[in-house]
Each structure stands twice: as C-alpha cells, then as structure tokens.
Amino acid sequence: ANLNGENVISLNGTNQYIYASNPIASNGGGDWTVLQVMDLVGAGTAGVFMGYVEVSSNNGRWFGDTLSGNIRHFDQGFGGTTGAKFIKQRYDNTAGTFFYALDTLTETTGGSGNVGQNWVANGVMVIGATLNNRSSPTVFTGRYVPVDVAEQVWIYGTPSATEMTDW
Numbered sequence: 283a284n285l286n287g288e289n290v291i292s293l294n295g296t297n298q299y300i301y302a303s304n305p306i307a308s309n310g311g312g313d314w315t316v317l318q319v320m321d322l323v324g325a326g327t328a329g330v331f332m333g334y335v336e337v338s339s340n341n342g343r344w345f346g347d348t349l350s351g352n353i354r355h356f357d358q359g360f361g362g363t364t365g366a367k368f369i370k371q372r373y374d375n376t377a378g379t380f381f382y383a384l385d386t387l388t389e390t391t392g393g394s395g396n397v398g399q400n401w402v403a404n405g406v407m408v409i410g411a412t413l414n415n416r417s418s419p420t421v422f423t424g425r426y427v428p429v430d431v432a433e434q435v436w437i438y439g440t441p442s443a444t445e446m447t448d449w
Contacts, residue, residue: 285321285366285432291409295324295428299410301419315372317435317449322364323428372440387446409434 283292293299370383371392378397381389412425441449 283321283430285319285430288432290321290430290432292323292430293410293426293428295410295426297426299408299413299421299426301408301411301413312438313373313375313440315370315437315439315441317368317370317433317437319366319368319432319434321366321430321432323430324364370446374440 283290291300367385370381370387370389372381372389373379374381375398380392382392383389408419409431410427410429412422414420414422435449
C-alpha cells in the first residue's frame, strides 16, 4: 500500500501487528517526542497504532489507540476517526505533562502527573494491536487496528519549531 505515493507498512486489523520484545534504549526519564504519519484504515477493535506498554504498571505506559472509534492518547481523546493523519505525542519530563497534536503542529495538553517517568525502561513498542505484556506478547482481548504506517520518528528531547516545520 502507499500514502501520498510513499510505501507503508500495512497492518490488517485482524491478526497483524509489530512489536519489539526488548525496549529501545532508555532515555533515563528525559523528554521525548514521537511523530507518525499514518492512514488509520478503520477503527478496528481499539488496537494501538503506536505506543509503549510497561509490564505491570499503568503509570508506565502511553499509547495512541482507537477505543470507541476515537483516536486517543491513553485516556485523552484526540478526536477524529479514520483516514490519513499525522500525529505528534510529546512528554515534558520536568512538568510530567503530555502533549499531542492531530493533523496540526499546535499541541494540546493531554494530562500530567508523571514527573520524571522513564517510559521506555521496561516497555515494549507495539503498532497495530494492544498487547497483554512484554514477556508474553499476546493480543489483549483481540484488540487490533487496521493501519498503514508511512513514517514513525522517535526523538529523545523536544524538536525545535524549525525541526517540526521541516518534518
């Protein structure tokens, strides 16, 4: 498949997902930003289109999913449902605050309270499904999402305005 003439990874929303069984390198609890260009083909069954799940801790997880057909960041609704999207998720380590943007560079505050959280220390990255945990990467209650992923960029830190415009 393609999005704007570029190749994508297509996940069918029925039985396909991608995950990393080991976490990416820890950033020691610093700021991070994730940028993604995707086509959310359908709402699926509340699967994750990008995210991290930390084993046995609700405080140590973040993700974007499609629960109730709404694009959301953990428990904060983005709005929108299907179609081509670009999404920005950012975590400010000092304030413990999440920010997100859907189809714009203008951020919305999406919750706070986890100051200094090292989100990637014990987590597993997943695209296309909600997993039970890292050590047994089975899909939680059949939650998949049909998504075509064109680009996903993970950044330790906060991109400058110029970097965001370039992206």
